[in-house]
Amino acid sequence: MRIVSVAACLVSIALLAGCASKQAKVDPNVKNLSSPSKLSNTQQTNAVRSFAPVREAKKPKVKFPETPSSSPLARPSTGKLAGRTIYVNSISDIKLKPGEVVLTFDDGPVPGKTPAILNTLSNYGVKATFLMVGSMASYYPGLVKQVRARGHSIGSHTFDHANLAKVSFESGKSKIRAGEKALAKAGINAPFFRFPYLASTSSLRKWLAQRGVTVLDVDIDSKDYFKDSADTIVKRTMARVKARGKGIILFHDIHARSVAALPAFLRELKAAGFKVVALKSNRRPSTGSSLQVSSLIE
Numbered sequence: 407m408r409i410v411s412v413a414a415c416l417v418s419i420a421l422l423a424g425c426a427s428k429q430a431k432v433d434p435n436v437k438n439l440s441s442p443s444k445l446s447n448t449q450q451t452n453a454v455r456s457f458a459p460v461r462e463a464k465k466p467k468v469k470f471p472e473t474p475s476s477s478p479l480a481r482p483s484t485g486k487l488a489g490r491t492i493y494v495n496s497i498s499d500i501k502l503k504p505g506e507v508v509l510t511f512d513d514g515p516v517p518g519k520t521p522a523i524l525n526t527l528s529n530y531g532v533k534a535t536f537l538m539v540g541s542m543a544s545y546y547p548g549l550v551k552q553v554r555a556r557g558h559s560i561g562s563h564t565f566d567h568a569n570l571a572k573v574s575f576e577s578g579k580s581k582i583r584a585g586e587k588a589l590a591k592a593g594i595n596a597p598f599f600r601f602p603y604l605a606s607t608s609s610l611r612k613w614l615a616q617r618g619v620t621v622l623d624v625d626i627d628s629k630d631y632f633k634d635s636a637d638t639i640v641k642r643t644m645a646r647v648k649a650r651g652k653g654i655i656l657f658h659d660i661h662a663r664s665v666a667a668l669p670a671f672l673r674e675l676k677a678a679g680f681k682v683v684a685l686k687s688n689r690r691p692s693t694g695s696s697l698q699v700s701s702l703i704e
């Protein structure tokens with residue numbers, strides 16, 4: 407019964423996402439095919455999720471030219487990939503120095519894949535931020551708790567991965583609240599938010615900021631929604647990291663290829679002298695009580 411309801415819900419998500427991706431100005435070739443591992447192969451085929459075609463991150467307005475003195479590439483690895491922790495009240499607090507990157511994983515959690523990513527992150531001693539789809543968090547609240555228990559930060563990503571640039575302001579607020587409520591049920595007071603498809607509106611950004619929610623944008627898109635090999639993902643993402651010198655990196659914890667790429671990617675980041683910075687919210691911690699998060703999910 408649970409499997410059937412999961413499959414049915416995923417189908418509706420896929421349909422919704424399909425509509426959204428057609429309306430959004432995204433690369434038409436971008437497809438994100440993944441399915442929860444609890445489903446059979448047939449069910450996975452029928453319940454293909456396609457809700458993560460993400461537009462390429464905007465070109466950075468500010469260039470970060472690498473000089474021999476500032477480039478992490480010019481420095482030998484110190485042997486430790488973990489960098490500092492930034493305590494965040496608002497988006498303006500996220501000021502990365504040359505050589506600093508933030509790891510983010512969108513659209514999960516998913517059995518098998520999300521725990522595998524947690525293990526790889528642990529192996530390298532680094533912390534990431536997971537931007538979770540509310541429907542997925544509702545299916546797998548144990549995984550949500552596991553991500554938090556391993557010391558990572560969690561943000562919301564709407565309930566159904568809607569393109570919020572294509573809906574009314576009121577509808578957008580409702581979809582964001584629904585995602586937050588799903589996480590609240592798993593005991594998470596989500597201080598971060600990422601717009602699905604990176605499709606934001608100024609009014610929703612302002613509303614989120616007023617509520618103390620920090621929007622996480624993307625500087626470096628791994629494009630792991632393309633059906634490329636893990637090796638291609640590593641090479642492409644490292645090239646962008648090196649070209650930009652720092653930034654917030656987007657992965658998705660719903661793809662086997664992303665799981666496969668992560669160890670080599672972290673190994674190369676480390677070898678190149680980069681540091682993975684952890685983001686922590688300064689907002690009051692969640693206690694798991696829905697009452698205590700009620701003011702944040704108005």
Ligand SMILES: [Zn+2]
Binds near residue numbers: 563567602603
């Ligand atoms: Zn997404």
